[in-house]
Amino acid sequence: MIEDPERHATKMAKKKAARDKIMATKTGEKGLVIVHTGKGKGKSSAAFGMVFRAIAHDMRCAVVQFIKGGMATGERSLIERHFSDICAFYTMGEGFTWETQDRERDIEMAQAAWAKAKELIADPENRMVLLDEINIAIRYGYVDVAEVVAFLAEHKPPMTHVILTGRNAHEDLIAAADLVTEMELIKHPFRDGIKAQVGVEF
Numbered sequence: 001m002i003e004d005p006e007r008h009a010t011k012m013a014k015k016k017a018a019r020d021k022i023m024a025t026k027t028g029e030k031g032l033v034i035v036h037t038g039k040g041k042g043k044s045s046a047a048f049g050m051v052f053r054a055i056a057h058d059m060r061c062a063v064v065q066f067i068k069g070g071m072a073t074g075e076r077s078l079i080e081r082h083f084s085d086i087c088a089f090y091t092m093g094e095g096f097t098w099e100t101q102d103r104e105r106d107i108e109m110a111q112a113a114w115a116k117a118k119e120l121i122a123d124p125e126n127r128m129v130l131l132d133e134i135n136i137a138i139r140y141g142y143v144d145v146a147e148v149v150a151f152l153a154e155h156k157p158p159m160t161h162v163i164l165t166g167r168n169a170h171e172d173l174i175a176a177a178d179l180v181t182e183m184e185l186i187k188h189p190f191r192d193g194i195k196a197q198v199g200v201e202f
Helices: 005-023 043-056 074-082 103-122 134-139 145-155 171-176
Strands: 033-037 061-065 087-091 128-132 161-165 179-182
Touching: 033 043, 033 171, 043 061, 043 074, 043 128, 043 161, 061 074, 061 103, 074 087, 087 103, 103 128, 103 134, 103 145, 134 145, 134 161, 145 171
Parallel strands: 033 161, 033 179, 061 087, 061 128, 128 161
Antiparallel strands: none
């Protein structure tokens, strides 16, 4: 059924007025703590989308990858090839823990990644810092969640955005965050025997 144009215009005008009234009250600005978690695909992808958006606005960014190892990814290649002047990229992990099978080495690498992350976050020149897969490092006890939450509260510059990705985000981190998105898995081709593919997963 096609709505009468005049009625539609009247309804949309009312919606716009209500929306404008709400938007008029939203005047604050701050650097956000953003968490992407959940079992669904897209946590890192969405975070990198925000990084590329920030780059487009000439905002200095940085990325620290806590788990992903030496495997080439499109995001890293693009940033290192075209945006290294505005976005620092550090791949600190050596792969998922079931691949390395060396807990002590995993802890050592995660701690090095967290040290680099603190350095980058504390620098007010960096307007957005992505801590990719840090939630996994926290879950396995490689990085202390209490230290992460305290550092973000006490040392993050007021206008710096920090994005933390990975499954099973700790409840304390979720409580401390300004924006939390949980990716829900509904359907994935991996279940049908389709491997991770270039341009989709990496």
